Each structure stands twice: as structure tokens, then as C-alpha cells.
Amino acid sequence: MTAVLTFIALLAGSIWVGGFVAIVVVARIARAQLDRPGQIAFFRALGRRYLVVGFCSLLVALGAGAALLAQRDWDATALAATVVAGALLAATVAGVAQARGMTRARARAVRAPDDPDLARRVRRGSVRAAVLRAMIGGLTLALLALAAVLAT
Numbered sequence: 637m638t639a640v641l642t643f644i645a646l647l648a649g650s651i652w653v654g655g656f657v658a659i660v661v662v663a664r665i666a667r668a669q670l671d672r673p674g675q676i677a678f679f680r681a682l683g684r685r686y687l688v689v690g691f692c693s694l695l696v697a698l699g700a701g702a703a704l705l706a707q708r709d710w711d712a713t714a715l716a717a718t719v720v721a722g723a724l725l726a727a728t729v730a731g732v733a734q735a736r737g738m739t740r741a742r743a744r745a746v747r748a749p750d751d752p753d754l755a756r757r758v759r760r761g762s763v764r765a766a767v768l769r770a771m772i773g774g775l776t777l778a779l780l781a782l783a784a785v786l787a788t
Contacts, residue, residue, distance in 0.1 A: 638707060641700045645783070648697035653776060655690045660769075672746050680739050687732060694728060701783065708786070717782040724775040731768040738765055 659682075666678050698721050705714050738761045745751070745758050 638704065641704050645697050645700035645704065648693045648700060651693035652690060652697055655686060655693065656773065656776065659686065676739060676743050676746065683735055691728065698725065713782060713785055717779060717786060720775055720779045720782060724772065724779055727768060727771045727775055731772055734765055734768055737761065
């Protein structure tokens with residue numbers, strides 16, 4: 637059973653990390669190639685479709701990891717992995733909510749390009765989005781490192 641859970645955790649984790657990296661690449665290309673309304677439409681569609689794949693893979697990876705943790709003695713590393721996993725899940729949920737809000741704000745900014753207050757809010761939201769993405773990436777790497785320690 638451990639081998640099956642390990643395989644599931646690795647597969648789901650690979651999908652999560654691969655998707656995270658792919659979105660960074662796709663975002664840079666889309667911003668360079670599409671006009672603002674095209675970017676908004678593209679990212680809205682990408683977000684809706686990828687949410688199912690990415691979020692489900694994260695949940696499956698976390699579930700398999702929890703099942704693997706249940707098979708071993710509890711220690712500080714297991715506690716750290718649990719805390720980091722919870723923080724990653726919370727940051728991801730916050731990131732999804734923030735991304736949806738940014739899509740709406742950017743769409744309003746396109747319709748009202750001369751509204752400096754709205755432009756300021758979009759810029760601040762963009763900074764928050766970058767911080768959230770960095771947190772999600774850092775927490776993902778931390779959890780992978782903890783998983784490697786736990787697997788030894």
C-alpha cells in the first residue's frame with residue numbers, strides 16, 4: 637500500500653508543480669502576445685479550466701501525503717510538513733480568490749482606462765498576486781523538501 641500511496645503522491649505532486657511552472661511560462665507569453673482584453677479572456681478561461689486540474693492534484697497529493705504520514709511515527713518533521721501543507725492549501729485558496737478579483741478589476745480597468753484610482757488598485761493587486769504566487773512556490777518547495785526527508 638505504501639508504494640501505491642507514494643506513486644499517487646509523486647504523480648499528483650508532479651502535476652501540481654508542473655502546472656505551476658507551466659502557468660508562469662504561459663503567463664509571460666500571453667502578456668507579450670495578447671492585448672489587455674485578450675489577456676483577461678485568456679486568463680479567465682485558463683484559470684477556470686486549470687483550477688480543476690491543479691487544485692485536484694494538490695488535494696490528491698496532500699491526501700496521499702497524509703495517508704503516508706499516518707503510517708509512521710509522529711515527529712517534528714511530520715508536524716512541520718502538516719503545517720506547511722496547511723499553509724500551502726490556504727495560500728492556494730487565497731490565490732484563487734485573489735486571481736478572480738484581479739480578473740474583474742482588470743476588466744473594469746479596460747472599460748475605464750482614465751480612472752487613476754482603479755489603475756492604482758490593479759497595480760496593488762498585481763503586487764499582492766506576485767507575493768501570493770511566491771508564497772505558493774516557496775511553500776511547495778518547502779513541502780517537497782520535507783517530503784524528501786520524511787521518505788528517507
